[in-house]
Amino acid sequence: MYLNVHSQYSLRYGTMSIPTLVEEAFARGVTQMVLTDINNSTGIMEFMRECLDKGIKPIAGMEYRRDKQLLFIGIARNKEGMKELNDFRTEYNLEQKALPHVAPTFVNAFVVYPYGHRHPLKENEYLGIRYDQLNRLFNADLSDIKDKLVALQPVFIADKIDYRLHEYLRGIDLNVVLTEVDPEDKCAKTDMFLPPGQLEAKFARYGFILDNTRNLMNCCVMDYPKGRVNLNRRTFTGNKKNDRELLEKLANSGMEYRYGKSNKEAIRRVKHELKVIYELDFCAYFLITWDIIRYSSSQGYYHVGRGSGANSIVAYCLKITDVDPIELDLYFERFLNAQRTSPPDFDIDYSWDEREDVQDYIFKRYGSQHTALLGTMSTFKDRSIIREIGKVMGLPKSEIDSFTDQTQAAVNQNNETFRKIVAIHERMANMPNQRSIHAGGILITEDPITYYTALDLPPKGMATVQWDMYEAEKIGFDKYDILSQRGIGHIKMAVRLVEENQQRKIDIHQVKNFMKDPSVNANLRIGNTKGCFYIESPAMIQLNRKLKCDSYLVLVAASSIIRPGVASSGMMGTFIKYHNAPETVSYLHPVMKEILKETYGVMVYQEDVIKVCIHFAGMDGTDADILRRGMSGKYRSKKEFDRLVQRFHELAIKAGRPEEVVKEVWRQVSSFAGYSFSKAHSASFAVESYQSLYLKTYYPREFMVAVLNNYGGFYDRALYVQELQRSGGIVHLPCVNNSDTIVNIQGVDVYLGLVGIHGLNEHFIQLIPEERKAHGVYQSLEDLIKRTGIGLEQAIILIRVGALRFTGKSKKELLWAVHLLLGAKVKPSNDAELFQVESRNYSLPVLVNTRLEDAYHELELLGFPLSMTMFDLLQTDYRGDIYAADLINHVGESVRMVGEYVCEKTVVTKRNEKMWFGNFLDADGNSFDTVHFPNNTPAYPFRGKGCYLILGKVVAEFGFASLEVMKFAKLPILPNPVIS
Structure with a gap:
C-alpha cells in the first residue's frame, strides 16, 4: 500500500539504505511497494533484487520535484513504463530544462498528483491523499474523483531518531543551521512505514481509496530479467557469425605483423584464446575496443592499453596493447578462464587533451540511446561530515576546526558537543552525498540504457548513468575504460618539440630498442627519472636504486611491488633482498618454487596470487575469479578474500601442505586485496616509462618543456624548471x-x-x-x-x-x-x-x-625564484657538512645537511602513529631522502617550501643511503627589501 517510498538515494533527504528500507517493510508485513526516489532512479535495480529476496513485490517509480515542490509521482506498470519515466527525467536533465507542473502522457506508467491538483486527470492519472488530509473529503462531492483517489503515505525515515538525522541532512543540503530548516523543507515526522494494519485503519472510512490503491499496484509487474544477464552490446557487425570471422581475420593479420608468419607459439596461443573468446561470447567486446583504437590511431592519438586484457595475445595482435604476452610469459587465466562471467578489463589511456574526442566518437558511433558515461556516488567523508554537522549546529569555525584536529583527539573525547557530532556522524557515515562521474568508464548497451536508469548531465557535458560501476556489474553492464593521463601528453609533445627544435623524427613506438639502450638503462639504475611516467617519485627512484634496476623485466616487477599490498606485507623487502642475492632464496614450499621462481617465491602480481590459489591450495577457477575481483578493488574491501579463508585452508591442508606454511601463504595472499597489479598492467606502465626515459635521456630539454606544458607530474613546476637548467x-x-x-x-x-x-x-x-x-x-x-x-x-x-x-x-x-x-x-x-x-x-x-x-x-x-636559488635567499652561507653525493660514505654517522624541500609523504605505522618520508635537494641540485620517526618528530615537522637544516643519522639499505632525522628546522631567508 506504499506508493511513495524513498531511500538514501533521495540525496540529503531519505535516510534508509535500500537493504534497510526493504528490511523495515518486511518487518511490517508490507507485500508490495513503489520506490520513488526524488528525481532519480539510482536505486531501482538494487531495490528489485532486495525485494525479491524478501518475497516483496517491487514496483519502480520516481518522484518529480522542482525546487521544494512535489509535482507528481510516476509509477511504472512494467519495464516499458520505467523507460518512459527515465526518458522523461533524462530529457529535462540533458536539456537542462525545469520540470513542468503537468506530466506528459505516459502509455505504460501511472501518475499520482498530490491532493489539491487542479488540472483535469487523464485515464492513467490519480490523486494521492494523505491520511491527515482525509478531513477535506468530509461532505465533499466525490463523484468525479472517487475512482481517482489513492492512499499516499510517503516513507522517508525509519523512526523518530531517523527524523533527527533527516533534519541534519536537510540543513546540510540547504546550508543553514538546524533552526532555519522550515517545515516545507523537510518531511513529516510520520513519513515512515506504519505498524501492520494501521494504514488500513486510518483509511477505514474510505475503503474505496484502499481498493483504488491496491488495483493500481496490482497492475504493475516489473518484467525485468531475474539475476545478472549480459546487457552489453552483443555484436559489433550486427551478426555473431560475422563478428567471429572478423575477429579471427584481424587477430591472424595482427599476429603476422607482430610475430611474422611462422611463430608456432604465437599461432597456438592465438588459436586457443580465440576459442575461449568465442565460447564466452566476448567477440563484440574485443571488436568494439579494437574499433576505438582504430579511430584514435587514425587521428594520430597515442594510447596505452593496460588492465587484465593486456595478458591477451589477441589484444596484442589487435594493437589494443603493446605488451608481448609471449615475451613476458603472461598468465592467460588471469585474462580469461572458462568460469569468468564478465569480459577482461581494457584500460585505454590517452593524453588528457585527446580523451574527450575519443569519448565523443564512441557516443556518435554507438548512439546516444545506447551509450553513457559511468557514474559514481560520493559519500560523506569523515572530516567533511564533522564540518557539515558542526555548521548545521551553528558552531563557530574555531570550534569545528578543533574537532577535526587530530592533536586534540583526547580532549575532544570529553566534550559533550563533540560526542553528539560523533553520534550523528556514525549514522551519516557512508551515506551517499552526491552523484558524480567515474574516472573513465563508458557503457555501450544492447537495449536503450534508459530501461535501467535516467541520465544526468554533469559538467563533463556527456550523458551519465545514475549508478556506479558496482551496481552496473550487478545489473549486467561491463564498462570500457577510456582514461587520460599526463604522461602520454608529455611523450606526444616531446616528440613534436624534438622534430621542431632539432629537426629529428622519433619513432617513439620502437620501445624494444629503448629497452636495450645502455644510456637509458643507466639513468634508470641511478634514478635520473624525474618527469618520467610512474618512475619519477622518490619512492620509485629509491626502489629502482635498491634493485639496481637496469632492464625492462626488473622494472615490470618494480612497478608492481611498489603497490601497497606487496610493500606493506614485507614482501617488497624480501624481493629486493633476493634480487640482490638470488643464491639466498628460501622458498616456503616446493610448489611456490615451481610457480614463482621468476619472482624468487614472492607474490608480486595478481597472477601470482591466482597461481598460488589454484596450484598450491587446489582452488578452482571460479574461486580464482572471485579473488581477481577482490584484488582489483571491485568489492571495495577484503570481504571477498575473507569469504575464501576457510576454503583456502581446508583445501591446502587436504593437499598435504603444512599448516604453518598455509597460514603464511594466506597472509601474503590477503595482503593483496585491492592493491595489486596484473603483470600485464605493470608491463604496460613499464613500456610508457621507457618511452619517457628515452626522451629524457637523449632530448632532456624538449622533454622537460613537454612536462611543464602538460602541467607537470609528481613534483611542483619549480623542480622541473631546475631539471631543465641541469640539462643545459x-x-x-x-x-x-x-x-x-x-x-x-x-x-x-x-x-x-x-x-x-x-x-x-x-x-x-x-x-x-x-x-x-x-x-x-x-x-x-x-x-x-x-x-x-x-x-x-x-x-x-x-x-x-x-x-x-x-x-x-x-x-x-x-x-x-x-x-x-x-x-x-x-x-x-x-x-x-x-x-x-x-x-x-x-x-x-x-x-x-x-x-x-x-x-x-x-x-x-x-611560485619559485629564477633570478636566485632558494639557497641564495638564505640568511646563512652554511650549506651542510656533506652533500647528497657523499652520503653513502658516511653510513652510521650523525651529520648535518641543508636541503631544499621537495615533497613529503605521511604514513601511519602499525601502532597507529604518524611518520614521514621527506625528499630534498642539496645546494648542488642533487636529491636525498629523509625518514622522520614518530618518537623523534614533534607534532608536524614540515613547514612548507624552503630550505631546512637537518640533523640525522646516515643509514643505508641495499646500497641506498638516506637520513634518519633527529632534529629538523626551517631556515630563515633574507627579508623582502620592499617590505623592510
Whole structure:
C-alpha cells in the first residue's frame, strides 16, 4: 500500500539504505511497494533484487520535484513504463530544462498528483491523499474523483531518531543551521512505514481509496530479467557469425605483423584464446575496443592499453596493447578462464587533451540511446561530515576546526558537543552525498540504457548513468575504460618539440630498442627519472636504486611491488633482498618454487596470487575469479578474500601442505586485496616509462618543456624548471616578445609561458602572443598598452615578473611610466597607426631593482625564484657538512645537511602513529631522502617550501643511503627589501 517510498538515494533527504528500507517493510508485513526516489532512479535495480529476496513485490517509480515542490509521482506498470519515466527525467536533465507542473502522457506508467491538483486527470492519472488530509473529503462531492483517489503515505525515515538525522541532512543540503530548516523543507515526522494494519485503519472510512490503491499496484509487474544477464552490446557487425570471422581475420593479420608468419607459439596461443573468446561470447567486446583504437590511431592519438586484457595475445595482435604476452610469459587465466562471467578489463589511456574526442566518437558511433558515461556516488567523508554537522549546529569555525584536529583527539573525547557530532556522524557515515562521474568508464548497451536508469548531465557535458560501476556489474553492464593521463601528453609533445627544435623524427613506438639502450638503462639504475611516467617519485627512484634496476623485466616487477599490498606485507623487502642475492632464496614450499621462481617465491602480481590459489591450495577457477575481483578493488574491501579463508585452508591442508606454511601463504595472499597489479598492467606502465626515459635521456630539454606544458607530474613546476637548467637549458623569465601562452623552446633557450604567471588574466595570456605574431614585436610599454588594451593592474603584473625587460628599463622605471600612461587615460587601440608617434620622455632619478627584489617578485608571481636559488635567499652561507653525493660514505654517522624541500609523504605505522618520508635537494641540485620517526618528530615537522637544516643519522639499505632525522628546522631567508 506504499506508493511513495524513498531511500538514501533521495540525496540529503531519505535516510534508509535500500537493504534497510526493504528490511523495515518486511518487518511490517508490507507485500508490495513503489520506490520513488526524488528525481532519480539510482536505486531501482538494487531495490528489485532486495525485494525479491524478501518475497516483496517491487514496483519502480520516481518522484518529480522542482525546487521544494512535489509535482507528481510516476509509477511504472512494467519495464516499458520505467523507460518512459527515465526518458522523461533524462530529457529535462540533458536539456537542462525545469520540470513542468503537468506530466506528459505516459502509455505504460501511472501518475499520482498530490491532493489539491487542479488540472483535469487523464485515464492513467490519480490523486494521492494523505491520511491527515482525509478531513477535506468530509461532505465533499466525490463523484468525479472517487475512482481517482489513492492512499499516499510517503516513507522517508525509519523512526523518530531517523527524523533527527533527516533534519541534519536537510540543513546540510540547504546550508543553514538546524533552526532555519522550515517545515516545507523537510518531511513529516510520520513519513515512515506504519505498524501492520494501521494504514488500513486510518483509511477505514474510505475503503474505496484502499481498493483504488491496491488495483493500481496490482497492475504493475516489473518484467525485468531475474539475476545478472549480459546487457552489453552483443555484436559489433550486427551478426555473431560475422563478428567471429572478423575477429579471427584481424587477430591472424595482427599476429603476422607482430610475430611474422611462422611463430608456432604465437599461432597456438592465438588459436586457443580465440576459442575461449568465442565460447564466452566476448567477440563484440574485443571488436568494439579494437574499433576505438582504430579511430584514435587514425587521428594520430597515442594510447596505452593496460588492465587484465593486456595478458591477451589477441589484444596484442589487435594493437589494443603493446605488451608481448609471449615475451613476458603472461598468465592467460588471469585474462580469461572458462568460469569468468564478465569480459577482461581494457584500460585505454590517452593524453588528457585527446580523451574527450575519443569519448565523443564512441557516443556518435554507438548512439546516444545506447551509450553513457559511468557514474559514481560520493559519500560523506569523515572530516567533511564533522564540518557539515558542526555548521548545521551553528558552531563557530574555531570550534569545528578543533574537532577535526587530530592533536586534540583526547580532549575532544570529553566534550559533550563533540560526542553528539560523533553520534550523528556514525549514522551519516557512508551515506551517499552526491552523484558524480567515474574516472573513465563508458557503457555501450544492447537495449536503450534508459530501461535501467535516467541520465544526468554533469559538467563533463556527456550523458551519465545514475549508478556506479558496482551496481552496473550487478545489473549486467561491463564498462570500457577510456582514461587520460599526463604522461602520454608529455611523450606526444616531446616528440613534436624534438622534430621542431632539432629537426629529428622519433619513432617513439620502437620501445624494444629503448629497452636495450645502455644510456637509458643507466639513468634508470641511478634514478635520473624525474618527469618520467610512474618512475619519477622518490619512492620509485629509491626502489629502482635498491634493485639496481637496469632492464625492462626488473622494472615490470618494480612497478608492481611498489603497490601497497606487496610493500606493506614485507614482501617488497624480501624481493629486493633476493634480487640482490638470488643464491639466498628460501622458498616456503616446493610448489611456490615451481610457480614463482621468476619472482624468487614472492607474490608480486595478481597472477601470482591466482597461481598460488589454484596450484598450491587446489582452488578452482571460479574461486580464482572471485579473488581477481577482490584484488582489483571491485568489492571495495577484503570481504571477498575473507569469504575464501576457510576454503583456502581446508583445501591446502587436504593437499598435504603444512599448516604453518598455509597460514603464511594466506597472509601474503590477503595482503593483496585491492592493491595489486596484473603483470600485464605493470608491463604496460613499464613500456610508457621507457618511452619517457628515452626522451629524457637523449632530448632532456624538449622533454622537460613537454612536462611543464602538460602541467607537470609528481613534483611542483619549480623542480622541473631546475631539471631543465641541469640539462643545459637556459631558462628565461616570461617575456611579452618571446613567450607564448605555454613554455617554448628554441635551441637551448627556454621561455616560460604567460600561463604560469599568477594573477594574469586568461584573456591577456592568449592575446599578447597572438597580437605579437599577427603584427610584430612590441616596441615599448606604450605600444603594448595600445595594441592589447591591457589595464593598470595586469600591466603591473607583467612588469613585476620581468616580462617587459626588453625595453631596457628597470621595473621601477616601468612602474612609474605605466602609472603616468594609464593615469592619463591613454586610449588603447588595436588599430595599426599610420605614423608612429614617440611617447614623451620624463627625466627620472636612477631607479634600480636588486636581485633580491626580483626573486621576491618571482616567488609571488611564479611560485619559485629564477633570478636566485632558494639557497641564495638564505640568511646563512652554511650549506651542510656533506652533500647528497657523499652520503653513502658516511653510513652510521650523525651529520648535518641543508636541503631544499621537495615533497613529503605521511604514513601511519602499525601502532597507529604518524611518520614521514621527506625528499630534498642539496645546494648542488642533487636529491636525498629523509625518514622522520614518530618518537623523534614533534607534532608536524614540515613547514612548507624552503630550505631546512637537518640533523640525522646516515643509514643505508641495499646500497641506498638516506637520513634518519633527529632534529629538523626551517631556515630563515633574507627579508623582502620592499617590505623592510
